[in-house]
Amino acid sequence: MKSYRVAIRGGQVRALARGVLLRSCLGGPLGLTPGIVMADKPIILSGMQPTGGLHIGNYLGALKQWATLVREDQHDALFCIVDAHAITIPYEPEKMPGLVLDAATSYIAAGIDPDQCTIFLQSDVPEHMELAWYLSAVTALGDLHRMTQFKEKSDQHKENVNAGLFTYPVLQAADILIYKANLVPVGDDQKQHLELAREIARRFNTRFTNVFPEPQAKLSRTPRIMGLDGKSKMSKSKGNTIGLLDAPKTIEKRLKSAFTDEKKLRLGDPGRPEVCNVFTMHTALSPTDQIDTIRADCQSGALGCGDCKKALSTVMLAELEPIRARADELNGNPKRVLEVLKDGGARARKRAQATMADVHTAMGLTTDHRGYSSRS
Ligand code: AMP
Ligand code: TRP
Secondary structure, X not given: OOOOEEEEEOOEEEEEEOOXXXXXXXXXXXXXXXXXXXXXXXXXXXXXXXXXXXXXXXXXXXXXXXXXXXXXXXXXXXXXXXHXXXXXXXXXXXXXXXXXXXXXXXXXXXXXOOOOOEEEEHXXXXXXXXXXXXXXXXXXXXXXXXXXXXXXXXXXXXXXXXXXXHHHHHHHHHXXXXXXXXXXXXOHHHHHHHHHHHHHHHHHXXXXXXXXXXXXXXXXXXXXXXXXXXXXXXXXXXXXXXXXXXXXXXXXXXXXXXXXXXXXXXXXXXXXXXXXXXHHHHHHHOOHHHHHHHHHHHHHOOOOHHHHHHHHHHHHHHHHHHHHHHHHHHHOOHHXXXXXXXXXXXXXXXXXXXXXXXXXXXXXXXXXHHOOOOOO
């Protein structure tokens, strides 16, 4: 016989049967009203800021992996556009809606199928901000002071070092924990924020009750793409990028200028693929047998950087062409993208509210009047 664990939280019924999670709204009698039936798969959450101009670093470090994970259908995945994070650096409010639309368009164009996952806007789920406040009470000030992204961004924006920039990782932890996410597919630069999210989850669970799983970062095969200048990671603020939606001619031209291996100066010089950013991009984009040949021919000196870049141009253009085509199509039908956000926001919010009921109960921030409390 199947046993069901049924809990009523904030107007929702959650029933756990062996391996199957049923979520339904309290409508009819207290039975299992038909609702969304969802296999109990590991939960994935990730997000990006709508700051405009996603680049090949974002794609190879994060987006491509998101699309693959969704296609494999082994997870329950949510992808967020984190507009509330984006306000912590100088921005123009009148441009934000367009940037949000561009980000959602890029997610879908990159192959993240909105019918197979939830794509939503962070500010559509104000519970993220509520949870961030509660989590700030179990976050150590010293941990926030150690965050390298805070140090970098406060150096970049000396004129506007605001409290939001400092508590940014707490909101990021809330984004993740509010969906009880197990895995967070991100680039290498987010590892430190993920460590903190785990620490915050641990502290909350120890101080109150076990509400949150400890989320783990899931890095792609190429978690750090360097900029074309070879000096630092590819980043919009450094102007060292190849845009995800750049025209093919621009991509070819920019790739020609890419920094490779400083010790490989002339044709015939042996190269070091392990330190070369062009080779790193090959590993993400070229077929496996070609990667092996490129590695060997670079090491022997048979393959020059110019030809290696040409080969990379070919595979990169082939990869990005369908993405550009889908983005063009969606740009002609922005209503479709807005519907995805509206629908995703509603679904995400329901799930976030269910977790907040757990959080309120765990923290004693309720009485019996809500229908759930630590006493009822
Ligand atoms: P951001 O553009 O900083 O909001 O980053 C969005 C996502 O892309 C995060 O998961 C980052 O870790 C990832 N990302 C950003 N830049 C790079 C890069 N140069 N190489 C690899 N991943 C990156
Ligand atoms: N800080 C991340 C970045 O700069 C963006 C982000 C916000 C995020 N909330 C998140 C990433 C939750 C993963 C999960 O890229």
